[in-house]
Amino acid sequence: MPGEVPPWRTALSAALQRGSKAPEARYVQLATVDGHGLPRNRTVVFRGFGPASQLLVLTDARSQKVGELTAQPRAEVCWYLAATREQFRLRSHCTLHGAGATGDWARLRTELWQARGARGQAEWLGTVPAEALREAVDDFVLLVCDVQHAEHLQLRTDPHTETVWSRMGDAWTTQILRGG
Ligand SMILES: Cc1cc2nc3c(=O)[nH]c(=O)nc-3n(C[C@H](O)[C@H](O)[C@H](O)COP(=O)(O)O)c2cc1C
Structure with a gap:
């Protein structure tokens, strides 16, 4: 799963740091x-x-979004960070890694399942197990949203600042639409 850190991720990580308690x-x-x-x-x-x-x-594999994303693997993720008055919108291509997962995503799915602990695993089991299970249940799905296009709106600046990042293969272009 190699790859370089894209520029929108740097901006989003910084924004999450600023508002991390919210x-x-x-x-x-x-x-x-x-x-x-x-x-x-x-x-x-x-x-x-x-x-x-x-x-x-x-x-959860039983949720409607899993059926929707299987048929149409596109999604948009939207964040509003009230403390810093920032919005991020991230258009993504999605993949689902459930019972049939392989390779690195399968390993990450297992790690995330184990990190849930017994109480967190109960969301998929319907009951709290006596001790945390090592193997993920089939309905536990890792949803990976691979971002293709990102928009960052900052309301704190005057004028507001809007930055757009577009992906061409592994390369990203940055465009400042307003402000900056
Ligand atoms: C604060 C909050 C956090 C949630 N986190 C998740 C989550 O991480 N994964 C998830 O599948 N549903 C989560 N849900 C439930 C979803 O919003 C949704 O109701 C559920 O997944 C069924 O959606 P669907 O029928 O569109 O698949 C959360 C709901 C709330 C209110």
């Missing part, structure tokens, strides 16, 4: 498209970055 630093909105072409949106916990341009989310 609950919204952990929660993001994840929008998908359903089978009728209609938008679906929900709150999920941001579990950290992958090795390069990926955002990590944990979810």
Whole structure:
């Protein structure tokens, strides 16, 4: 899973550091498209970055978003950091790593499962196990959002600052639309 740290990630990491005590630093909105072409949106916990341009989310194979992302693997993640009045929107190509996961993503899935502990694992089991399970249950899914396009809006500056990053292969271009 090699890769260079993309510029939007540097900006997002810095913003998360600035607002790291705020609950919204952990929660993001994840929008998908359903089978009728209609938008679906929900709150999920941001579990950290992958090795390069990926955002990590944990979810349940039985949830609707998994079916939606299997059919249409595109999503947009949106963050609002109230303390610093910043918004990030991240258009992503998503992959799902569940029971059939292989390679590095399978190892990361197992690590994240073990890190949940018994109480965290209960979300997938429906009951708190007597002791934490080592092997992830089939419904435990690592959702990897590989960012293709990122937008950063800062409301604290006058005028507001809007920066857009676009990806071409492994390279990123930066455009400052306003402010800066
Ligand atoms: C604060 C908060 C955090 C949540 N975190 C997650 C999460 O990390 N993963 C997840 O699948 N659902 C999470 N949920 C539940 C989702 O918002 C959603 O209700 C659920 O995943 C079913 O969505 P779906 O039917 O669109 O798949 C969270 C909800 C809230 C309010």
